[in-house]
Amino acid sequence: MGALGNGTRGLAGGTDLVPLLRDGLVAADRLVDLRRVIPSGIDGTAIGAGTTLAELEADPQIPDALREACRLAASPQLRNMGTIGGNLLQATRCWYWRLNYPCRLHGGDVCHAREGQHREHAIFANDYCASAHPSDVAAALLALDATVETTRAAGPLAGLYRLPDDHDRNLVDLGADELITRIHYERPEQSVYLKAMDRKRWAFALVGVAAARYDDGVRLGLAGVAPIPWRLASLDDLEQATPLPGTAYKLELARALGRRAIAAVGG
């Protein structure tokens, strides 16, 4: 692991990193195949970071929210390849970022999406950068109160993410030589993941809502609404959203999916 850093990138499923390398959005002098290095497989409520989405969607022990989040992600081919660790670290789908516009995430001083095309963008924390985090899995894991174990530390999943600022444009708080090794979740009484997409399969979430019911109440995690996976204490917090003109509809989607998700888990 110490060999990572210095232009070296770890590669697992490759479903995000390979296209990013090809498009010149990520540079690497050297790639290290992590698949035989990082843990994989499911052991109770611990999930090896190298476990594929296809394995998770098929395992009846996995809570419904996470299984559905995996099942509704990408396509069968990509779920066969993509790992849960890589899924948490995937880059934004913001087209300005993907087309290498000099936006804030690329170190520039403007968010092109705010003034431009932003139909698929954020409704929370979108002042500096309006990109929306695409991970269905992260939304489910937020609701499932997950912790992330890395080669250096363990902590709540929410702590893996940060909002970008002038000093640091990263959305992930992970060292260059640090790898996610395992994810642990809390088993809920009941859980669900609901995802609004432009088509029924093989699309990123416009809004994804995960709900999980525990003794002390229902926990909610959202995809597609902020630059990072977004936790809501309750649906009332949707009133704090700051949608852009083109994303006002997402607030309605989040309200509707949130109500349905809470009802579905008996909350």
Add this chain to the structure above:
Amino acid sequence: MKIELTVNGEQREADVWEGESLLFALREKLGLPGSKNACEQGECGSCSVLLDGTLVCACLVLAAQADGHDVVTVEGLGATGEPHPVQEAFVEAGAVQCGFCTPGLVVATVDLLAHSPQPSEDEIREALSGNLCRCTGYAKIFDAVRLAAQ
């Protein structure tokens, strides 16, 4: 770098650049142009192959990652003059328009029927959701899958 892999049951070797995709190596180095190169983003499924028996997009696998592994491409399913039953079903059902998506769909269908010999409508749609046909010939493609499942 040199890689050694099993392709369609044969031991093969190829000299590849470290960043090269398995798809490029199959098409350009190993003389197997059946897997198609369209989006190179994992979005269209036209490069679908079986890697150690798992359906993947060959454009997203680095050739170096396939070193020591087993690959089956569309060329490995049938033989000249003896098409695979799934290929016969595609012909029979008229499930081919421009044909560019066909190899990927055939490989994905073979994978589906290996796991689920009598798939439901939902299973068929789910299993083929990663294979795009821009001629939009999906109805005939689903007919072909049902025919092959008989």
